[in-house]
Amino acid sequence: MTRRRVYDGKTKVLYEGPEPDTLVQHFKDDATAFNKEKHAIIEGRGVLNNRISEYLLTCLNNLGIQTHFIRALNMREQLIRKLDILPVEVVVRNMAAGSLCKRLGLEEGESLPRSIVEFYYKSDSLGDPMISEEHITAFGWASHQEMDEVMSLALRANDVLSGLFLAVGLHLVDFKLEFGRLNDEDASPRLLIADEISPDSCRLWDVATKNRMDKDLFRRDMGGLIEAYKEVARRLGVYVDQIGEGRKKPALWEVKKQG
Ligand code: UDP
Numbered sequence: 001m002t003r004r005r006v007y008d009g010k011t012k013v014l015y016e017g018p019e020p021d022t023l024v025q026h027f028k029d030d031a032t033a034f035n036k037e038k039h040a041i042i043e044g045r046g047v048l049n050n051r052i053s054e055y056l057l058t059c060l061n062n063l064g065i066q067t068h069f070i071r072a073l074n075m076r077e078q079l080i081r082k083l084d085i086l087p088v089e090v091v092v093r094n095m096a097a098g099s100l101c102k103r104l105g106l107e108e109g110e111s112l113p114r115s116i117v118e119f120y121y122k123s124d125s126l127g128d129p130m131i132s133e134e135h136i137t138a139f140g141w142a143s144h145q146e147m148d149e150v151m152s153l154a155l156r157a158n159d160v161l162s163g164l165f166l167a168v169g170l171h172l173v174d175f176k177l178e179f180g181r182l183n184d185e186d187a188s189p190r191l192l193i194a195d196e197i198s199p200d201s202c203r204l205w206d207v208a209t210k211n212r213m214d215k216d217l218f219r220r221d222m223g224g225l226i227e228a229y230k231e232v233a234r235r236l237g238v239y240v241d242q243i244g245e246g247r248k249k250p251a252l253w254e255v256k257k258q259g
Contacts, residue, residue, distance in 0.1 A: 010036060011046075011200070021082045024073060027053075031200070033219045035127050040218070047075045048229040049198040054078055055238045056197040059164060065156050067193040068180060075240075083180025083194050086142050089120040089128060090150060092158045093174040097203050098216075100174075109173075109210070117154055122178075142179075149191045150179055157193060165204060168235035170213065173203035199229050 006023060007014040010032045015024040027046035032039050050072075057069035068080040093116045096106040100116075119136060120128045136142050142150065154177055162172045178195035195201070199214040206213060213228040233239035 011049075012196070017079055017082070019079075022070065023080050023082050024077050025080050025196075026077045027196075031215070031218050031225075033215065035124055038219070042218070042225055044226050045200075045229065048226070048233055049196060049200055050076050050078060051238050051240065052229070052233055052236065053196040053198045055236055056161065056164070057193070060157055060160060060193060060197075063156075063160055065153060065160065065193065066190075068195075080194075081182060081192065083182055083192060084189075085178060085180040085194055086136075086146075086150075086191075087122045088131070088136055088141055088150075088179070089122055090154050090177045090179065091118045091120065091174060092116070092154050092177070093118070094158070094162060095171065095173045095205075097173045109205075115155065115158055117151060146181075146191055153177075153179070153191065153193060157197075161197070161202075164236075166207070169207045170232070170235065171205045171207055173205055175202035177201075199232050204232060 003015040003024070005013060005015055011028055011030050013026040013028065015026065017023045027050040029041045029043055029046045030039065031042050031045055054069065054072050057067040060067050061069060068083055070079040070081060072078050093100055093112060096104075096110040096112060097108050100106060100118075101108050119131050119133065121131045121135070122128060133147050136147060137144055157177065158172070158175075161175065165172045175197065177193055177197070179191045180194040181189045182192050183189050202214055203216065204213045205211065211228075212222070213232050215225075217223065217225045217228055230239060
């Protein structure tokens with residue numbers, strides 16, 4: 001049965017879902033950075049991001065912080081709710097890193113006086129420029145009331161995720177969230193967390209060694225990305241050794257039997 005492809009993105013494909021108002025989110029192995037200037041296919045990356053994101057979104061759902069995630073389908077795919085996605089990326093920061101350091105001349109790893117929430121306009125052609133709430137409400141991308149909801153959901157998610165990662169020896173330095181509107185016939189539209197939460201969209205530093213265990217390994221050509229993502233999955237207790245799934249490598253006992 002061929003599925004209807006609704007969207008083919010840099011790292012994910014969306015297909016029409018089996019139930020009304022649902023989609024199937026498929027995680028590819030493609031990794032991109034710097035607005036697609038850098039691209040590589042890293043075997044197993046999609047499976048790990050799917051697995052980690054599925055776990056983190058389930059934790060948020062269970063705590064009443066609603067996300068688009070419905071259920072896991074297979075190693076690379078999850079069933080999600082179809083939302084009207086806001087054209088805004090929301091970044092929450094707990095420690096200085098990345099673009100914040102460049103912009104304000106801070107040292108990476110400096111602690112911040114409090115968690116900081118930033119907004120970026122989702123536009124590849126403009127390179128996702130930073131914007132303020134003023135732009136978002138003036139251009140009608142979200143209402144004032146929706147922005148209150150965005151702030152509240154982002155900070156609650158930050159509390160939950162920071163605690164969850166700290167419990168397994170990782171600092172959640174910063175992360176990116178996307179939000180979408182659920183148009184429920186019986187109620188007024190509400191906002192849900194969308195997209196993914198994974199080492200691709202978070203900065204995760206080992207508490208003891210300060211080693212990076214996130215996409216900066218790819219952005220900065222440091223190597224060891226899959227090993228780091230596997231370690232994050234292992235610490236969260238969601239690692240399954242089926243990374244080469246689809247390639248059908250014979251298991252060791254099968255090789256012995258054949259040879
Ligand atoms: N981030 C992301 N997608 C983007 C931009 C940023 O997932 O398109 C995440 C990034 O992984 C980091 C956080 O948002 O965890 C803050 O990123 P920053 O603004 O420092 O940008 P960078 O310099 O990493 O592009």
